[in-house]
Amino acid sequence: MSHNPTFDFSIDKENKKITVKREYAAERSLVWDVYTKSDILDQWWAPKPWKSRTKKMDFKEGGQWLYAMVGPKGEEHWAIAKFESIQTGKKFTVLDAFTDSDGNIKKDMPQSKWEVTFTDKGDDTLVEFIISYDDLAQLEETIKMGFKEGLSLAMEGLDSLLPTLKNQQKAG
Numbered sequence: 001m002s003h004n005p006t007f008d009f010s011i012d013k014e015n016k017k018i019t020v021k022r023e024y025a026a027e028r029s030l031v032w033d034v035y036t037k038s039d040i041l042d043q044w045w046a047p048k049p050w051k052s053r054t055k056k057m058d059f060k061e062g063g064q065w066l067y068a069m070v071g072p073k074g075e076e077h078w079a080i081a082k083f084e085s086i087q088t089g090k091k092f093t094v095l096d097a098f099t100d101s102d103g104n105i106k107k108d109m110p111q112s113k114w115e116v117t118f119t120d121k122g123d124d125t126l127v128e129f130i131i132s133y134d135d136l137a138q139l140e141e142t143i144k145m146g147f148k149e150g151l152s153l154a155m156e157g158l159d160s161l162l163p164t165l166k167n168q169q170k171a172g
Contacts, residue, residue, distance in 0.1 A: 047153030
């Protein structure tokens with residue numbers, strides 16, 4: 001049976017929000033892990049041929065994930081996710097920003113707040129992002145940088161990775 005995942009991406013300029021809904025052919029506990037464990041995130045978070053590389057991950061309230069998107073020629077674009085709240089297996093919120101390699105926020109780049117929710121859909125899991133911006137210019141800059149396309153490609157990479165992870169989970 002083939003799985004055709006939903007990928008809904010909507011922009012609400014009036015409220016300065018992006019909403020993304022993506023369904024995965026995996027149980028919620030596994031999908032939670034792929035979004036919260038750096039060793040797995042590094043395998044899919046960047047759109048190919050880019051790679052994600054974690055410098056530091058402390059998945060707890062008040063913790064952070066500092067990582068680079070590394071291009072095929074070695075170029076690096078750093079970002080940080082600062083974890084505000086976590087409801088294990090269900091939801092987390094982060095402040096997201098571009099940084100330098102030490103985690104110093106680049107104030108001239110877009111910053112946002114992400115609320116990420118995980119919901120059972122039968123044998124599948126729905127992940128919903130509500131991404132909020134302080135001003136419309138930051139939302140529009142994010143879109144101009146190819147956010148929708150990059151996120152979609154990264155999620156397709158996760159679709160390719162999930163069967164391997166499910167097999168490892170069964171064997172483990």
